[in-house]
């Protein structure tokens with residue numbers, strides 16, 4: 305039996321209220337791997353209406369408003385994504401893309417598309433995958449999503465261990481001792497699209513691109529944020545240690 | 560520091576005339592080399608060498624040093640204008656020697672917040688290690704064309720981090736924690752690759768007789784190629800000069 309921290313329960317309830325659409329675990333309509341061309345066609349029509357002014361009609365991140373936007377809309381033709389549940393350098397799964405469209409990318413102009421129907425979002429996923437041939441070329445077993453177990457309860461020992469690990473693994477080099485995003489290396493960071501980038505403010509989890517549920521934080525630390533200096537820690541830390549850091553972030557530094 | 564990013568690195572790789580993965584995987588057959596010659600030579604550059612760039616150290620000064628660093632991506636020897644860290648390989652060789660098993664595993668060392676060597680040759684598909692001799696966090700962040708990019712943290716307590724690249728190409732490696740740290744990993748399809756010494760000299764040994772395309776690549780000066788004919792039990796000398804004014 306798990307002893308439920310009362311605060312955890314309360315916060316979890318708030319989190320559920322705040323995002324009723326956190327039920328993204330659905331399977332894509334093309335489970336058996338065949339992408340229906342009519343889905344792609346419908347996705348294209350939607351894309352041109354909803355997305356092209358930011359991401360460009362060819363997906364190159366060069367829509368008409370792109371130059372007023374920072375960070376820049378993603379160049380979808382490079383096949384390089386921030387949010388993926390596969391190991392470092394991997395592509396997002398269909399579920400990852402669906403979830404990104406549904407949630408948006410907090411802290412950026414990329415909005416949530418949860419006002420579109422589930423089917424419409426899947427159509428968009430089908431279409432944006434056609435921008436990069438990485439999706440076709442790299443379907444191999446090595447790059448299956450990582451397994452994310454059950455979050456560890458945020459007992460004080462776990463949070464304290466997370467704090468120690470935050471120091472030892474030197475998260476502070478980029479994120480700063482207090483997690484504000486102002487560590488000694490924070491001024492020199494550049495992303496793979498050649499723009500300066502600042503480390504996330506770890507005290508405001510609502511602005512994390514990939515979500516603030518414990519599972520999301522676990523994924524971001526384990527596999528990193530694609531195309532950015534945020535590295536993957538799954539070679540360096542054990543599953544237990546990763547959950548401890550998650551607990552430190554969500555129950556100390558960020559609360 | 561000017562950076563060549565992912566796409567640029569991909570272009571570099573294609574400029575360098577690297578074979579496409581599909582065809583390189585089947586192209587080379589290692590075996591006994593009965594008769595062989597040696598290619599030797601020197602790479603030179605007589606153009607203007609830009610001054611080294613000054614970098615202030617703000618991260619981990621107790622390990623990286625407090626003094627400003629001077630980094631340069633073009634090292635030219637005083638006496639003979641020889642260029643160091645030029646990659647030289649035979650791009651169209653089909654048969655020849657197998658890889659020697661090194662006494663120590665191949666490693667990319669991070670020591671004093673510098674990658675050593677600056678250019679490392681590793682066989683495609685073979686595991687090698689990033690070694691952290693510093694006890695502070697580094698991260699291995701790569702740009703590549705054919706291979707997937709990786710960005711792996713290597714905190715001070717993680718001494719050895721296994722790495723592997725499948726497809727032959729030249730991969731750029733950076734550490735985000737220390738802006739100035741940069742290296743190249745030459746993922747090699749066969750053992751006929753070498754890197755020039757500090758005086759620009761190089762040798763490729765045990766080459767079966769034949770005519771080959773010798774590729775020359777330098778991170779700043781770019782790609783050149785030469786045709787080279789090797790005959791049995793002889794040395795062939797190939798001196799290459801990078802054109803000045805680029």
Ligand SMILES: [Cu+2]
Pocket residue numbers: 672696697698734735736737740
């Ligand atoms: Cu470093």
